[in-house]
Amino acid sequence: MWIVRLVSRRVALGVITLIALAAAVFxxxxxxxxxxxxxxxGENATADQIAAAxxxxxxxxxxxxxxxxxxxRLLHGDLGMSISTHSPVTxxxxxxxxxxxxxxxxxxxxxxxxxxxxxxxxxxxxxGAGDQALRTSAVFTAGIPTxxxxxxxxxxxxxxxxxxxxxxxxxxxxxxxxxxxxMLIDATISGGAEAGWDAFLHLLMPSAVLAxxxxxxxxxxxxxxxxxxxxxxxxxxxxxxxxPPLTLVMHHVLPNSIGPAITILGVQFGMMVGSAVLxxxxxxxxxxxxxxxxxxxxxxxxxxxxxxxxxxxxxxTASLVVDLLxxxxxxxxxxxQNGGGR
Amino acid sequence: MTQTLPTSAPTVSRWRRPLxxxxxxxxxxxxxxxxxxxxxxxxxxxxxxxxxxxxxxNIAQASxxxxxxxxxxxxxxxxxxxxxxxxxxxxxxxxxxxVVIGFSLIGVLVAAIATVGGPVVDEVLMRITDAGLAxxxxxxxxxxxxxxxxxxxxxxxxxxxxxxxYTARLLxxxxxxxxxxxxxxxxxxxxxxxxxxxxKHVIPNSLDVLIVKWAGDIGNTILVLGAxxxxxxxxxPPSAEWGAMIASSQAYMSTAWWAAFAPxxxxxxxxxxxxxxxxxxxxxxxxxxxxxxxxxxxKS
Amino acid sequence: MTxxxxxxxxxxxxxxxxxxxxxDVAGLCVDVDTPAGRIRLLDDVSLTVRPxxxxxxxxxxxxxxxxxxxxxxxxxxxxxxxxxxxxxxTEVTRLSERQMSRLRGSTVAMxxxxxxxxxNPLQTIGEQVAEPLRVRGTGRQEAERAAAAILEELGVARxxxxxxxxxxxxxxxxxxxxxxxxxxxxxPQLLIADEPTTALDVRVQEQVIDLLHEVSxxxxxxxILITHDLGIVAGFADRVAVMYAGRKIQDDDAGRLFRExxxxxxRGLIEAVPRIDHRIEHLVGIPGVPPHPGARPSGCxxxxxxxxxxxxxxxxxxxxxxxPSGGTVACHxxxxxxxxx
Numbered sequence: 001m002w003i004v005r006l007v008s009r010r011v012a013l014g015v016i017t018l019i020a021l022a023a024a025v026f027x028x029x030x031x032x033x034x035x036x037x038x039x040x041x042g043e044n045a046t047a048d049q050i051a052a053a054x055x056x057x058x059x060x061x062x063x064x065x066x067x068x069x070x071x072x073r074l075l076h077g078d079l080g081m082s083i084s085t086h087s088p089v090t091x092x093x094x095x096x097x098x099x100x101x102x103x104x105x106x107x108x109x110x111x112x113x114x115x116x117x118x119x120x121x122x123x124x125x126x127x128g129a130g131d132q133a134l135r136t137s138a139v140f141t142a143g144i145p146t147x148x149x150x151x152x153x154x155x156x157x158x159x160x161x162x163x164x165x166x167x168x169x170x171x172x173x174x175x176x177x178x179x180x181x182x183m184l185i186d187a188t189i190s191g192g193a194e195a196g197w198d199a200f201l202h203l204l205m206p207s208a209v210l211a212x213x214x215x216x217x218x219x220x221x222x223x224x225x226x227x228x229x230x231x232x233x234x235x236x237x238x239x240x241x242x243x244p245p246l247t248l249v250m251h252h253v254l255p256n257s258i259g260p261a262i263t264i265l266g267v268q269f270g271m272m273v274g275s276a277v278l279x280x281x282x283x284x285x286x287x288x289x290x291x292x293x294x295x296x297x298x299x300x301x302x303x304x305x306x307x308x309x310x311x312x313x314x315x316x317t318a319s320l321v322v323d324l325l326x327x328x329x330x331x332x333x334x335x336x337q338n339g340g341g342r
Numbered sequence: 343m344t345q346t347l348p349t350s351a352p353t354v355s356r357w358r359r360p361l362x363x364x365x366x367x368x369x370x371x372x373x374x375x376x377x378x379x380x381x382x383x384x385x386x387x388x389x390x391x392x393x394x395x396x397x398x399x400n401i402a403q404a405s406x407x408x409x410x411x412x413x414x415x416x417x418x419x420x421x422x423x424x425x426x427x428x429x430x431x432x433x434x435x436x437x438x439x440x441v442v443i444g445f446s447l448i449g450v451l452v453a454a455i456a457t458v459g460g461p462v463v464d465e466v467l468m469r470i471t472d473a474g475l476a477x478x479x480x481x482x483x484x485x486x487x488x489x490x491x492x493x494x495x496x497x498x499x500x501x502x503x504x505x506x507x508y509t510a511r512l513l514x515x516x517x518x519x520x521x522x523x524x525x526x527x528x529x530x531x532x533x534x535x536x537x538x539x540x541x542k543h544v545i546p547n548s549l550d551v552l553i554v555k556w557a558g559d560i561g562n563t564i565l566v567l568g569a570x571x572x573x574x575x576x577x578x579p580p581s582a583e584w585g586a587m588i589a590s591s592q593a594y595m596s597t598a599w600w601a602a603f604a605p606x607x608x609x610x611x612x613x614x615x616x617x618x619x620x621x622x623x624x625x626x627x628x629x630x631x632x633x634x635x636x637x638x639x640x641k642s
Numbered sequence: 643m644t645x646x647x648x649x650x651x652x653x654x655x656x657x658x659x660x661x662x663x664x665x666d667v668a669g670l671c672v673d674v675d676t677p678a679g680r681i682r683l684l685d686d687v688s689l690t691v692r693p694x695x696x697x698x699x700x701x702x703x704x705x706x707x708x709x710x711x712x713x714x715x716x717x718x719x720x721x722x723x724x725x726x727x728x729x730x731x732t733e734v735t736r737l738s739e740r741q742m743s744r745l746r747g748s749t750v751a752m753x754x755x756x757x758x759x760x761x762n763p764l765q766t767i768g769e770q771v772a773e774p775l776r777v778r779g780t781g782r783q784e785a786e787r788a789a790a791a792i793l794e795e796l797g798v799a800r801x802x803x804x805x806x807x808x809x810x811x812x813x814x815x816x817x818x819x820x821x822x823x824x825x826x827x828x829x830p831q832l833l834i835a836d837e838p839t840t841a842l843d844v845r846v847q848e849q850v851i852d853l854l855h856e857v858s859x860x861x862x863x864x865x866i867l868i869t870h871d872l873g874i875v876a877g878f879a880d881r882v883a884v885m886y887a888g889r890k891i892q893d894d895d896a897g898r899l900f901r902e903x904x905x906x907x908x909r910g911l912i913e914a915v916p917r918i919d920h921r922i923e924h925l926v927g928i929p930g931v932p933p934h935p936g937a938r939p940s941g942c943x944x945x946x947x948x949x950x951x952x953x954x955x956x957x958x959x960x961x962x963x964x965x966p967s968g969g970t971v972a973c974h975x976x977x978x979x980x981x982x983x
Contacts, residue, residue: 024474029489139617139618143614145588147573151595154595155599159596270477271480273481292485296484296575305485312477315478
């Protein structure tokens with residue numbers, strides 16, 4: 001079965017990647033000035049207490065042993081305690097992740113809604129006025145710093161024009177119980193459609209800001225790919241069979257162009273999580289980004305490194321999902337999986 | 343219509359048009375190149391040509407809208423925004439160039455070792471590279487820079503440490519392709535050592551790709567470096583680094599939005615210029631490379 | 643440079659009243675705009691194909707033969723076309739894109755060079771063969787039945803079962819049968835085969851050419867075989883048109899052309915055949931290389947390579963003239979009657 005082979009190979013690779021990442025993170029943590037045992041034992045600890053903490057954390061052992069102890073703790077989902085929130089890092093990240101996912105997924109939807117038709121039109125009318133205009137604007141939007149755009153959009157649309165809410169995940173008037181962690185869903189459960197709509201409006205501006213830069217990248221990649229597919233012989237063949245233009249685009253051009261777009265989205269997913277840090281801190285969304293910026297403010301190393309590892313996990317998972325999607329989409333990829341290793 | 347010309351030579355008049363067309367394209371690219379060079383020059387001399395002192399706070403002059411004396415207005419402490427943007431070019435542009443040079447060196451080195459080092463070395467290095475690619479450079483440099491203690495130097499080091507995997511991946515692919523080219527294989531058979539081959543042929547052969555990537559990378563790096571400063575792990579106030587300028591004017595958007603607007607615009611212009619430079623170099627130097635790496639490089 | 647009205651001296655020019663020719667091209671010029679300026683790919687070509695006739699169009703790469711094929715189906719979006727193209731009596735240059743796509747497949751169809759590239763990698767064989775019927779509103783089951791039938795007819799064993807397979811699971815020869823099935827399923831009157839065997843190995847080449855011959859006879863299907871390979875032309879074509887540098891330079895009955903080629907270029911082609919494995923991409927018999935479309939010589943484009951070059955050849959483009967044998971030739975050697983050596 002192709003799916004078993006694919007998943008097992010990718011998971012194995014992913015685990016190796018994550019171990020390498022853990023090693024890097026562990027290395028960084030040893031760079032941090034200060035004595036972690038002292039930090040772990042608390043501010044007013046006695047020398048004995050610090051020594052006990054040191055033994056407890058395995059800090060008296062050789063570095064390699066320390067690393068394996070660290071890996072062991074990671075396997076149990078133990079990322080240590082956050083010194084700023086005084087709660088386990090795992091817990092804090094678990095609370096924060098859904099908000100970030102919601103933001104990124106919403107952005108991806110917006111990106112696709114805009115970039116896919118725009119790229120198709122630009123590619124079909126290649127060299128025309130619309131294509132030129134779209135390409136030029138894509139070049140310029142790809143150079144706008146996300147955090148700056150977020151500030152401007154927040155100031156003008158949220159502040160001056162007051163079209164959309166300034167910041168936050170939902171209006172104060174709705175008390176939302178945490179069920180799934182996804183605000184759109186939780187708000188709808190707690191406060192009905194009205195609260196859900198309110199949460200949606202709050203999400204719109206941040207996700208649109210996040211979508212601008214990545215949408216421009218996606219547009220450019222898609223346009224190039226569609227042009228490449230349009231030049232392929234089977235498109236001419238389909239036309240020579242009498243396939244009308246719309247059917248041609250929907251059945252032949254787009255399905256063949258979407259593969260690279262999926263790959264790019266997979267790469268972008270991780271970067272969008274990274275950029276979400278900026279957007280969340282500006283729009284006061286309680287996601288991974290806000291957690292990270294808090295951690296930066298209080299030099300909370302465990303929280304910082306935990307966030308790095310979790311982001312790595314997210315990216316590795318995203319690339320697994322991408323490979324699965326590619327295999328579902330393309331019979332040749334499935335055949336390659338069945339044919340055994342490369 | 344075609345003139346009658348000697349049989350052997352193809353008609354010249356037909357090729358004059360393409361040449362003029364090419365010259366015109368070059369003209370457009372030249373504008374981009376000139377702007378890029380100007381930006382770099384500005385980054386070098388910027389701090390010496392500022393009309394006002396960049397640290398001279400004057401509360402009486404605070405949050406003034408742009409006028410004849412302060413072309414871009416003043417910020418919340420009454421400092422001249424235009425002067426600060428000029429002076430900040432040094433940190434943002436030269437800082438980014440430094441970062442790109444740093445991670446390119448590491449990337450080339452890793453790719454070269456992976457290419458000549460045999461399958462085991464290659465596999466190990468590529469796994470490490472993949473691990474580096476697995477975390478968005480934004481997040482990793484944020485953590486690293488915060489762990490080292492926030493400063494512009496920390497941010498730059500963090501970006502060098504997290505930026506090289508993209509270069510290493512791309513260059514390894516290119517070097518692999520070069521290694522199987524006939525002239526390289528021939529040299530190997532002739533007994534040229536792999537190391538000598540790498541220095542004499544393979545690395546020079548990858549330079550085209552590298553130069554294209556540099557231009558795009560500088561654009562990306564300015565965005566990320568600005569973002570790191572904005573988040574407080576890069577240049578610290580009162581530095582005139584553009585990201586730091588935006589960060590400190592953030593709270594005063596409603597009274598002096600221009601103080602945040604100008605440095606952001608400067609970042610955008612720089613990023614777009616270097617992005618365009620990359621594109622035109624790409625078209626000119628190696629049109630066959632799909633350019634996915636430059637296109638989806640680590641952006642903020 | 644006025645286009646010839648009709649094609650003078652055609653062998654048996656079937657009466658227009660009887661049945662419209664499968665293809666009637668008159669004064670066709672095709673230009674493209676490139677960054678290097680406008681380039682003429684096809685220059686004043688006229689050609690007629692009777693229903694059921696098998697015409698081979700031969701020439702080196704860059705001679706414009708594929709451009710002609712694509713402009714007949716209007717597949718070249720960048721082409722600027724002037725002149726007239728009538729397919730089964732319909733003037734295609736004036737059709738809307740919608741009307742054109744209705745004509746494609748059902749009146750005129752095409753088979754392409756690379757049978758793997760010609761198939762959509764993401765759709766099953768069955769979907770693709772049935773598609774020409776499906777886009778014309780035929781029900782799924784009926785279209786699939788027709789697809790299975792035509793695949794079976796073209797020699798794909800267990801067709802109904804293998805229709806669920808994807809293109810990459812087929813061999814080159816089988817793929818070309820699939821491509822042919824797609825072209826034939828909506829029962830066109832004219833089939834244009836553009837280098838259909840170039841990507842195949844020699845044994846499969848013969849099979850495909852035989853298959854083309856067979857369907858042509860059985861269905862009274864007019865076929866235009868575009869090729870640079872004279873070796874496959876001999877047993878297949880009724881008539882041969884030779885192209886050089888965007889122009890038709892000779893058009894004659896296949897047998898006569900092979901026996902007594904009139905144009906010096908055609909002569910060179912035929913003399914070259916036995917020596918170089920039937921390929922004419924690199925000619926032994928003709929010195930020099932064919933000109934780039936953007937830099938064609940003045941006058942007769944062949945004059946720099948022609949052993950019989952005269953002064954007039956560098957200045958004036960030779961017009962098509964009837965040959966005593968019944969074909970046409972465009973060469974100044976034939977300007978004076980009986981001047982052929």
